[in-house]
Amino acid sequence: MDKPTRRDFLRRTGAAAIAASPVAQALGAGGTRAPQSANDKLVLGLIGCGGMGASNMRSLLEFPDVTVAALCDVDSSRIPGDYKFVKDKVGQAPDVYSDYRQMLDRKDIDAVIIGTPDHWHALNLVHACEAGKDAYCEKPISHNIREAKAMVGAQQRFGRVVQVGTWQRSSQEFVDALAYVRSGKLGKVVHCRAWISDGTRIGKVKPSDAPSSLDYNAWIGPAAMHPYQSNKVHWNWRWVMNTGGGLTTDWGVHMLDIALLGLSPDQDFKMPTSASSIGGQWAITDDDRDAPDTVDALFAFDDSPVSISWTVNRDHPGKPGHGTEFIAADGKTLRVWRGGWVILDAEGKELPKEGSDAYPTSHWRDWVDCVKMRGKPRADLASVARTTMVCHLANAALFSGATVRWDPEAMDIAGKAGRETMAYDREYRAGFKLPKYADSW
Ligand SMILES: NC(=O)c1ccc[n+]([C@@H]2O[C@H](COP(=O)([O-])OP(=O)(O)OC[C@H]3O[C@@H](n4cnc5c(N)ncnc54)[C@H](O)[C@@H]3O)[C@@H](O)[C@H]2O)c1
Structure with missing residues (x-):
């Protein structure tokens, strides 16, 4: 090249x-x-x-x-x-x-x-x-x-x-898989599936004083002040909804990103117009985490005959623990994950694939x-903001129990459903204020 x-x-x-x-x-x-x-x-x-x-x-x-x-x-x-x-x-x-x-x-x-x-x-x-x-x-x-x-x-x-x-977005297997889907060689895509396996336990510990090295007040920052628990800070905060968004934001932003990019020619991809979701903390109940361990979210587009689903669940035997799949009208499937990609026919037989001529830095x-x-x-940032908001829409639908509508012109939730959830907005703790500029979306 x-x-x-x-x-x-x-x-x-x-x-x-x-x-x-x-x-x-x-x-x-x-x-x-x-x-x-x-x-x-x-x-x-x-x-x-x-x-x-x-x-x-x-x-x-x-x-x-x-x-x-x-x-x-x-x-x-x-x-x-x-x-x-x-x-x-x-x-x-x-x-x-x-x-x-x-x-x-x-x-x-x-x-x-x-x-x-x-x-x-x-x-x-x-x-x-x-x-x-x-x-x-x-x-x-x-x-x-x-x-x-x-x-x-x-x-x-x-x-x-x-x-x-x-x-x-800079990794060869995803670049190649996206180029293949976008080229039309897979055929007309009617569904995308993205998923992550999650069975994480953070355990149960009693509130205590924070260690002297940690300024816990500064660590909590704009989030709600909860008593310090050693299993809710470093790394584990992602399973605590006050500080993270569960696996739907943690991994959804990686895998749904690929689904959304595959359905568009560029970074400024189309936003879905609705999200619905079921799930909750169904499997891991004896634990301090409050992030759902089971999620099935479905996104639809008013003007396109294609849907996207997002799953958080336990292991999928025989499948990678995370990934994104594009399913074509004739049943052909392209599956991509960290480390590889395959194209399968409707019976699951692997088909030959072509890489792209793009070699990302x-x-x-x-x-x-x-x-x-x-x-x-x-x-x-503006592009991944879209993916991030799609993940938040799944959480907004789950926690409101309603189908949440998205207005792609206003780039905002349409109607009331979902706005009351923390995935849409929350008040910052006293002393913290997020500056907002007039030319934001
Ligand atoms: N791109 C990826 O593949 C990938 C992988 C893992 C994590 N992440 C992301 O990276 C980020 C960090 O995740 P992590 O697992 O490394 O978390 P972590 O808990 O290990 O590290 C976060 C650090 O930030 C510090 N911190 C908290 N508030 C601070 C503040 N106001 N000022 C300065 N330091 C502060 C904490 O004390 C901690 O040391 C998250 O957004 C996570 O989603 C991305």
Whole structure:
């Protein structure tokens, strides 16, 4: 394959459009700094030194034109591993913060990695945009639909480049599978199925004092204050609806993303117009988790004869524990998961497949390139906001017990059903306020 020219790159990424936007012009396309040359080092700060924040930082530090100047976490016990890693790799010790807003005040930091739990993403990201920083933000982008809209509003208002951590978009098997579906070779797709197996138990523990290393008040942040329980913080917060959205947002945002992308020619995919869902905490009842362990959600489109289903359940014998399937009118199925993809005929016999001629750069490199060229990353915030909102719609339908309607013009829930749920909106705890910009969806 020929090497793409800079013009090809700009056309592909829509960089020209971003650079020309009035806000980007007003700020200078590079935000806090003058536009960077390709050789300039991108200076990063990490917010949330947990599992995925640390992993993203390590991937980004593989690039010679990236460095890390600062780390921030509200639990000081989470920092030493990353501190040593940066010191050894970069040759200079990073500065350490417990308040991300102080880190954002630094003019020498160009961009941040947001690796906090989901209930913190919206504030972290909006404040980063206001401070003129680009961001690599973990998925799902938000804890509810209103936050997702506010995040996109801030990104657009401040002209920031934001990649979301749905890295399947840069992974060869998903790129190939999506190209095949989009080419029409599978045939007319009438149904997409996405799923994750979940049997996680977080156990039962009594409330206690938080360890001295953790500022629990800061960790809870805008969410409702609940007494500290050691099994509800690091990693496990995703099975607690006050801080996560259960597996429907945690994994739905990965696997439903592929379904939605496969039904559209580009990132700005069509939103479903309704969601209904049944399920609950049916299997794991003797546990402190309150996320549903069983979910069957169904999405429909008023103007297209295709549906999408989402399942959270126990293992599916003989099948990968997660995945996305496209089912064609004649029964042919394309199944893709982390690590592979297959095409099966209606009897389940494997058919020959063709890869695409697209060989994506890594998700993290794509972001760095887009930051430097003011481009649109593969998992641009506005695009993954759509997927995230689709996941929230499933939760809104489950918790309201109603079919929730979506108005794709207004990009909002139509009618009342679903609006009363935490998947749509919630009041922040006193002292926390999410800024909202007029040009949000
Ligand atoms: N893309 C992927 O494949 C993938 C995989 C795993 C996790 N994730 C996402 O990454 C994010 C983090 O997940 P995790 O499993 O690493 O969580 P984690 O609990 O291991 O880490 C989160 C860290 O953020 C810190 N933190 C919380 N509030 C903070 C604040 N206000 N300021 C600074 N630090 C704060 C916590 O103390 C903790 O160290 C989540 O959004 C999750 O969905 C993505």
